[in-house]
Amino acid sequence: MNGTNVPAIEIEHLTVSYGQVAALLDISVAIGAGQLVGIIGPNGSGKSTLVKAILGFLRPDLGRVRIFGQPLERAAGRVAYVPQRGAVDWDFPVTVREVALMGRYGRIPWWREPSADDYRAADEALETVRMAEYRDRRIGQLSGGQQQRVFMARAMAQGAEILLLDEPFAGVDAATERAILEVLSRMRAAGRTLVVVHHDLATAAEYFDNLLLIKQRLYAYGPPPAVLDQELLAEVYEGRLRVFSRLLAGRGEEP
Amino acid sequence: MSDWWEAAAAWHATHAHVARALLAGSLVSIVCGVMGCFIVLRRMAFLGDALAHAMLAGVVIGYLLMKWLFGLEAHAPAMLVGALIAGLATVGLVGLVSRQSRVKEDAAIGIMYTGIFALGGLIASLFSHYIHIDLLHFVTGNLLAVELADLWMMAAVAAVVLAAVILGFRSLQLTSFDPVMAASLGVPVAALDYVLTTCTSLVVVSGVHIVGVILVVGLLITPAATALLICRRLSAMLWAAALFGLTSFLFGYAVSEWLNVAPGSAIVVAGTLQFAAVWAVAPEHGLAARWLARRRAVPQTIREDILGCMHRDGREWVPWKSLTERLECGATMLRRAGEALAAGHWVECSREGLRLTDLGRDEALRLRRAHRLWETYLERLGTPVSDLHRRADQLEHVNDERAVDYLDDKLGHPLVDPHGAEIPVDGKRIVAGALVRVSLLREGHQAIVRQLGPAAATLALSVGQPIRVGPRRPDPITWTIDLADGSVVALDHRQADDLLVELRD
Numbered sequence A: 001m002n003g004t005n006v007p008a009i010e011i012e013h014l015t016v017s018y019g020q021v022a023a024l025l026d027i028s029v030a031i032g033a034g035q036l037v038g039i040i041g042p043n044g045s046g047k048s049t050l051v052k053a054i055l056g057f058l059r060p061d062l063g064r065v066r067i068f069g070q071p072l073e074r075a076a077g078r079v080a081y082v083p084q085r086g087a088v089d090w091d092f093p094v095t096v097r098e099v100a101l102m103g104r105y106g107r108i109p110w111w112r113e114p115s116a117d118d119y120r121a122a123d124e125a126l127e128t129v130r131m132a133e134y135r136d137r138r139i140g141q142l143s144g145g146q147q148q149r150v151f152m153a154r155a156m157a158q159g160a161e162i163l164l165l166d167e168p169f170a171g172v173d174a175a176t177e178r179a180i181l182e183v184l185s186r187m188r189a190a191g192r193t194l195v196v197v198h199h200d201l202a203t204a205a206e207y208f209d210n211l212l213l214i215k216q217r218l219y220a221y222g223p224p225p226a227v228l229d230q231e232l233l234a235e236v237y238e239g240r241l242r243v244f245s246r247l248l249a250g251r252g253e254e255p
Numbered sequence B: 001m002s003d004w005w006e007a008a009a010a011w012h013a014t015h016a017h018v019a020r021a022l023l024a025g026s027l028v029s030i031v032c033g034v035m036g037c038f039i040v041l042r043r044m045a046f047l048g049d050a051l052a053h054a055m056l057a058g059v060v061i062g063y064l065l066m067k068w069l070f071g072l073e074a075h076a077p078a079m080l081v082g083a084l085i086a087g088l089a090t091v092g093l094v095g096l097v098s099r100q101s102r103v104k105e106d107a108a109i110g111i112m113y114t115g116i117f118a119l120g121g122l123i124a125s126l127f128s129h130y131i132h133i134d135l136l137h138f139v140t141g142n143l144l145a146v147e148l149a150d151l152w153m154m155a156a157v158a159a160v161v162l163a164a165v166i167l168g169f170r171s172l173q174l175t176s177f178d179p180v181m182a183a184s185l186g187v188p189v190a191a192l193d194y195v196l197t198t199c200t201s202l203v204v205v206s207g208v209h210i211v212g213v214i215l216v217v218g219l220l221i222t223p224a225a226t227a228l229l230i231c232r233r234l235s236a237m238l239w240a241a242a243l244f245g246l247t248s249f250l251f252g253y254a255v256s257e258w259l260n261v262a263p264g265s266a267i268v269v270a271g272t273l274q275f276a277a278v279w280a281v282a283p284e285h286g287l288a289a290r291w292l293a294r295r296r297a298v299p300q301t302i303r304e305d306i307l308g309c310m311h312r313d314g315r316e317w318v319p320w321k322s323l324t325e326r327l328e329c330g331a332t333m334l335r336r337a338g339e340a341l342a343a344g345h346w347v348e349c350s351r352e353g354l355r356l357t358d359l360g361r362d363e364a365l366r367l368r369r370a371h372r373l374w375e376t377y378l379e380r381l382g383t384p385v386s387d388l389h390r391r392a393d394q395l396e397h398v399n400d401e402r403a404v405d406y407l408d409d410k411l412g413h414p415l416v417d418p419h420g421a422e423i424p425v426d427g428k429r430i431v432a433g434a435l436v437r438v439s440l441l442r443e444g445h446q447a448i449v450r451q452l453g454p455a456a457a458t459l460a461l462s463v464g465q466p467i468r469v470g471p472r473r474p475d476p477i478t479w480t481i482d483l484a485d486g487s488v489v490a491l492d493h494r495q496a497d498d499l500l501v502e503l504r505d
C-alpha cells in the first residue's frame, strides 16, 4: 500500500520536556510497517510521553516524527490511539456508541452531522469487539475490560494504518487480555502497524515482534531476546532487577 | 387625568425594569449553564472564579482610562473590554507562574486572582472621588440596574458563545474527553483552549451583572454539575444545564421579589437546592439510588460463606433452613444472597433450597483453597491452633488471584493444611490443555513439556516429552516426575516453577 521500505513511524532525535526535565532525550528509531511492537520501560520512563509525541499532542523541543514518510501535520487521523486507563475521565458524559463514533470524527467536516455510514462503521466496530449491546451505556458504567474494548472499537472505526495503545493490558482480566491480543493479531494480519505500551516483561517476548526499551532515552530496539538482556534490564530497571529476573524466568523463587 | 398618566408611566417604567431583568437573567443563566458544562468537565472551576475576581481591576481601570482620556463617565464597553483584558491577563499570569516556578497551578491561581482583585480594590479606593458608579454592584451583582446597553452586551455574548458551542461541538467534546486523540486528528487543541477561556471570560462578565463577582461561579458550575448527575451524553448535558440555569434563575428571582432579598444570593441558593434535589433522586449516582443499592447489596462474605457451606454439606439440594442455622444470618438476607448467587449462575434456587451449579462448585473450591492456604500461612506465622480456623475464616475473603498465588508460592505449594486436609488445586488454571508450572501440579497429572525456563534448563528433559507427575518428597521439598522410560527426575522449587508443561486430558 505504501512504498515498500518507508517505515510506518520514523522518529529522529526526538526530545520532549516538561519544564526543565527532559522526559525523552534524543530518541531515534524507525518502526517498520506491519509490525507488532511493544514499548517497555519502568514507570515514569516516558512511554506515554513517546506515544503522545507520536500523536502530535506534545510538541517536541527537538527532532521530528514522520508517519509513512510524511510530517505529522500531513498525517492527521492516520494514527489511532487507545489511551491509558488512568488518562480517561470515566465520569465524562459520553456513551459507548459516541466513543466509537469518535473514530470517524476525522472524516466528518465540522459543518456536517455524522452520516448513517459513520454510525454504521461505529456499530460494526462495536460488534467486532462484542460491545454492541452496550452501545447506549455511559462509558463509566462498564467494567475495565469492556471499556478497553470500546476504545479498541474506536481505533478500528478510525480505520487508521497505525495504532498506538497505552497499557491496554493493565487492569484487565485474563479473558479480556486474550480478546485484545486476538484483535491485535487480526489487525496485524490485515497489515496494520501496532505499537503497544506494555508493563509486563514476562509476556513481552511472547506478544511482540520487536521491543523498544526506553527510559528517557532509547536503550534498545529489536527482537525480544536481544532487548530482554539481563545486563540491559539491570541498567534500566536498576534495583528492581531481582523482581524482573524472576519474571523473566517465569516467576517463582524461594521465600 | 395627569395623575392617571403618571401612574401608568410609573407602572410601565417598573415593568420595563422587570422585563429587562427577566430577559437579562434568563439569557445569562442559560449561557452560563452551557459554558459551565465545559468548565465542570475540564475541571476549570477555579479559573471561572479567577476571571470573575480579576474583573474588578479591569472594570476600574477601564472606567478611569475612559474618564481621563475622553472625559466619559461609566463607559460600559470600555469597562467590558477592561474586564476581559484583566481576565485574560490573569489566565496568562497563572500559566506563567505555574510553569516558571515550583508553585503548582492551584496555588498560582490563588495568588493571581486575589492579587488582581485586591489591586482593583486598591485603585478604586485611591480614586474613589473620581468613580461615580457603585462598585459594590460588581461584588453582589445588580439585576435590577441592568441597562439596555448591558442587555445588548449579554445578547451578543450569548450569540457568540452558543454559536461557538454549536459549531464546534464535536471538537469541543473530543478535546475535553480525549485531547491526545483530538490532537492526532489535527484539531487545534491549544487554540480551542483559548476559545474556551475567552468564552468563559465573556460569560463571567455578563454573569457578574446578575449575581456579582463572588457568586458568579455558582451560576456557572451548579447547573452544569446538576446536569452531569443525570446525563449520559454531552449534548443532553448542555440542554439540561441550560434548563437548570434558567429554572434556578427564575425561581431565585421570584423568591427575591417575594421576600425582598438580594436576587444574586437567592438565585445561587435556588441553584444549590436544585442540585441537592436532583442529587437525591438521580438514578445512577443519586443518594436514594445509592441507599437502595446498598440495601440490596449482599456482603461478599455472606455469599462466599453460603458457597462454602453448601459445598461442605454434600447434599445436592441444601435446604434454606440448614443454611440459616449454620450461617447465623437472617432469612431475608439469606434469600437475597441466594438470589444474588443465582443471578451469577453460581446456584439454582427453589422454594425449598439451593443447589450448587458447576460454576458454584468451582468457586467453592477456590474459596476452600484460599481458606486452607491462609490456615497454613497462619500456622507458619505461629498462630495458636485454636485460632487458626477463625482467623482463616476472616482471611479467606481476601482471595484475589495474586494474593492466593503469592501465599501458595511462599509456602512452597503445600498439599495439605495444618489439619491434614487436602488443599484443592487451582481449578481455574489446572485444566486440560493449559500451560502450567509443574510446581502447581499433583501426583498423577499427565502433561507434555513445553518450556524450560533458566532454572530448569539443566534438567534432563526436552520440549515435547510426555511426563507424569510423581509424589512430592519433603525436606527440602522436591517434586518428582516420571518419564516414559521409567526414569524419575527430581526438581527443587525453582526448577518446578520454571518448568512449563501442557496438561493432557
Ligand SMILES: Nc1ncnc2c1ncn2[C@@H]1O[C@H](COP(=O)(O)OP(=O)(O)O)[C@@H](O)[C@H]1O
Pocket: A018, A023, A041, A042, A043, A044, A045, A046, A047, A048, A049, A050
Ligand atoms: N503533564 C506532565 N507534566 C509534568 N511532568 C510530566 C507530565 N506527564 C509526565 N510527566 C513526567 O514525565 C516522565 C515520563 O512520564 P510518562 O511518559 O507518563 O511515563 P510512563 O508512561 O513511562 O510511566 C515522568 O517523570 C513524569 O513524572
Ligand SMILES: [Mg+2]
Pocket: A047, A048, A049, A084, A166
Ligand atoms: Mg504511562
